[in-house]
Amino acid sequence: MTDLLDTARALDAADPLRNHLDAFAPMPGVEAYLDGNSLGRPLRDIPEKLAAFARDDWGTRLIRSWDEQWMALPMELGDRIGALALGAAAGQTVVSDSTSVLIYKLMRAAASAAPEGRTELVMEAGNFPTDRFLAEGIAAETGMTVVWLEPDPVHGVSVADIADVVSERTALVSLSHVDYRSGALADMPGVTAAVHDAGALMMWDLCHSVGVVPMQLDDWGVDLAVGCTYKYLNGGPGSPAFAYLRREHQGLLRQPIQGWWSAADIFAMGPEYVPSGDIRQLLSGTPPVTSMIAMQGMLDLIEQATIAAVRTKSESLTDLAVRAYDEVLAPLGVRLLSPRDAAVRGGHVTIGHNDFREVTRRLWAQGVIPDFRFPDGIRLGLSPLSTSHVETITGVLAVRDALESGGL
Structure with a gap:
């Protein structure tokens, strides 16, 4: 609709972060990329940075680069992520391994250190498969039991949900900060406090929140956290994850x-x-x-923009997506599977329809790239520094057109 596009153009014109759009590589054949919550776009200067690394740091300095820069890189990058995006003081975050490996390391360390009688790991039944699979495996290794939460599928885990299940038997609660399906944003300080009141440790999966939702891990008392760098930190396919281990646990928990x-x-x-x-x-x-090379440029952009400004634009983008849903998708029988309130929503909006698997296939062929999630959801992943309001509306209108075209 013209009104939606006009609104999007006005929001883009007033966007204080609009100049950062030019920092990203062109997308030939792509009209709208709405999957930044799954794989962030590359920055425009990545080819030269990779070439310089191969030519200079590796090609010329060779093994000397370990002493000159590489040995300290996991800790230096960790400190930078901590300062810019996590609210974490230096010396508590490190970049290393995959998300799965780091979740295993921290979850296993917490389980092994649990006091006698604390034999339960609390996990949401609908959490990302890796988190669930690892919890089951660690429980089997340690003789613990997994207590499965069944929260509201749209609004996610609440403080009340946690208070109902934690007890003197709880060793560790592990949850996602932003639900990978609905985008629901958990109350990190409230949940963490409820877990601590029960004498247990709290671990957060930050994969869908780091780089788009501000947080204060230190001030909120978080014990452990893991997040990836290939979504809103734009580190590229398979870029390493990071782990946060609160200073007071270092030397006590043993990975x-x-x-x-x-x-x-x-x-x-x-x-x-x-x-x-x-x-x-x-x-x-x-x-x-x-x-570890590609993510460094995105950290530069976040530092320039500030994580608070990134969050403000994220809320603007997702609010616009929800408004567009109301106007052009709800009349077609599409369901909203994300919270309406931006304050409790992360960086993506999920919508549902029985035909969305085929719709996604058609959209990809047209150069409109959302993300399909089984069984019938499309996630509109709106990465604030690389996504415009017009791009967002273009994607929503393409979903409408695919549904209205028939033959699904």
């Missing part, structure tokens, strides 16, 4: 994959393993340095 990079003296090559007493204790093997 299970004891590699040489987490040893107190990396190069001692001694007969026994003695873990580092700082955040480096979460490392295992040689860090994936090449895969």
